[in-house]
Amino acid sequence: MTTVELATTALAVGGEAIAREDSGRVVFVAGALPDEVVRAEVVEERKNHARAIVVDVLTPSKHRVEPPCGLVAHGCGGCDWQHVAEPSQPLLRRSLISDVLQRQGKVHNPTVLAGPKLSADHLRTTVKGVADSEGRFSLRRRRSHDPIHIAGCLITHPLVQEIVETSTFAPGANVTIRVGARTSERLVIVGPSAAGSSVPSDVLLVGADELRAGRRAWFHEEVGGRRWRVSAESFFQASAQGADALVSVVRDYVDRFGSGAGLGIDQESGPGSGSTSAPSTGSGRLVDLCCGVGLFGGVLGESSSVRQIVGVERSASSVSDARHNLADIDARIIKVAMEKWRPSPAEIVVADPARSGLGASVVKSVGATGARLCVLVSCDPASLGRDTSLLVDEGFKHKSSTVLDLFGHSSHIEVVSAFER
Ligand SMILES: C[S@@+](CC[C@H](N)C(=O)[O-])C[C@H]1O[C@@H](n2cnc3c(N)ncnc32)[C@H](O)[C@@H]1O
Known part of the structure; x- marks a missing residue:
């Protein structure tokens, strides 16, 4: 394998640093940070890009530290950002999300906020x-x-x-x-x-x-x-504190933008009116798309302005848990893949898909509910960029994103975004 000297410039969506060779080819450098000079081993070569891994740091970034976990020195591959100073991790995540929203999401000057401060250590359950x-x-x-x-x-x-x-x-x-x-x-x-x-x-x-x-x-x-x-087979967030933070950010967005969505206010026309930006029906219905065990629906369903939760989930085990967990509120959990979900009128959609995001057909379904507010929880920057662009095309406007640091010492990013129309 070849070893090359590279000057890095920016952060890639996968958490690596980006460098450009003299030929113009992009190299994704694992273990590097932006604004460093590193010696790296090339491990994959393609026509338009290559992948490399840092062997030696010649000029370190001001964000670089010695990994705080002793297991890194013994070769543990569990956390890919142990070399990033803990206070710098949220800054790097926010700048990456801001960049993705602008470049891929077509959002000019997006509002990108920091989520509640979470410790990076000893949270993972x-x-x-x-x-x-x-x-x-x-x-x-x-x-x-x-x-x-x-x-x-x-x-x-x-x-x-x-x-x-x-x-x-x-x-x-x-x-x-x-x-x-x-x-x-x-x-x-x-x-x-x-x-x-x-x-x-x-x-x-x-x-x-x-x-x-x-x-x-x-x-x-x-x-x-x-x-x-x-x-055993149901998804749940990776820490209790992280889940609390996520729920509180989603709830804040619903409180902040939800009144404009018409929650609890009866309106005359709904999605059946044929317009892609159809006003909500005022039924007080909130769709929890990819609801897992019912986390967002359960918490938001306690609000007096939400009259019914519709949960959409593909996993049988999660559906069974969600029905059990939401038994005390008016909730209907539909066991269906979101791609096959037939939308009914709703004021708000909270969507928390897997890494691949919502995609074009599901964004259309979100639009077809007539919802005026979509709160999107994204666990992958690239799919956030794609879904943002699709939601914008569907008539939604990006209002704000909050970046959460649920996975300290890792490049993994969780983002909650509010889209209104
Ligand atoms: C990131 S988890 C979020 C779950 C829940 N919102 C929470 O916070 O605990 C994504 C969920 O989507 C479900 N899921 C994945 N692909 C799906 C699909 N195509 N249709 C419906 N649900 C899907 C998974 O089973 C999982 O429960």
Whole structure:
């Protein structure tokens, strides 16, 4: 492999730094920051771009630090931004999102705000890994499939770390650890089976084979003032504090822009009027698109101005949890892939899709609800850019984005954006 000297200029959506070779070819440099000179090993070459990994930093950025977690020096590949100073991480995330909204989203001078301050350390309540040859919970090493035991990990919650340090599994097993930080309930899922596992006595241990055979297993978490049942196969946010922050930003946007959406105010015409910017019906309906276990719908459904929640979700396990979790409010959870969802009139759509984003057909469906407010929760900058552009074409105007730092020491970005029409 070739080693090259590169001067980096900007941050790419994947968290790497961008450099341009004399030929004009772009190089994405993992482990580098903007405004650095680095020596890097080229690991992938394409016609228009290449990928490289930092070997040596010749001129460091002012944002660069020694990784605070000792596991990085031993090769742990769990966090890709350990070399970025903790106070700089939110700044870099915001500047990246501002850039994406302008370049891809066609938003001139976007408002991009900082979310609630969150610690980067010891928050993570879910971690997926593999058992090493001694059966110890491990992540993968950087640029390798080899496992590295993560005793002393900086980001995992203490309830997770205790399982990491005291449990053993069959070598090579796939292990997912999930805990409720506020309930202390703990669940460990082991694939292909839980045979040969030893975990602390309070932990609910379940094999992937048992789940496939229909066994139900769950833990509970408390977020946004409500208690959530989360089944082994259901998505839940990666920390309780992060989920609280996310819920509070979404709720703030609904409070701030939702009155203009007509919540609780009866109007005459709805999406059936044929206009793409049809006014809302005033039914007080809020769609929670990709609702998971019902997090946003459950919290927003407690508001007196929201009369009904419609949850849309593809996973059977999450649908079952959402129906259970939202049993005390007027909520209808539809088990359907969002691409096949048939929209009904609503005032507000809160959408929290997977990394691939909403895409063109689902943005059309959002428009067809007649909603005047769409609150989009994005976990991938590139899909945020694409969805923003589609929402703008659908007649929505970008009002504001808030960038959350849910994944400290990682380039992973979570953004909540409000779009109004
Ligand atoms: C990022 S999670 C958000 C869940 C929930 N809003 C929360 O905060 O806990 C995305 C959810 O979308 C669901 N999902 C993924 N693709 C989907 C699709 N095509 N149609 C419907 N739901 C989908 C996943 O099962 C998952 O529950």
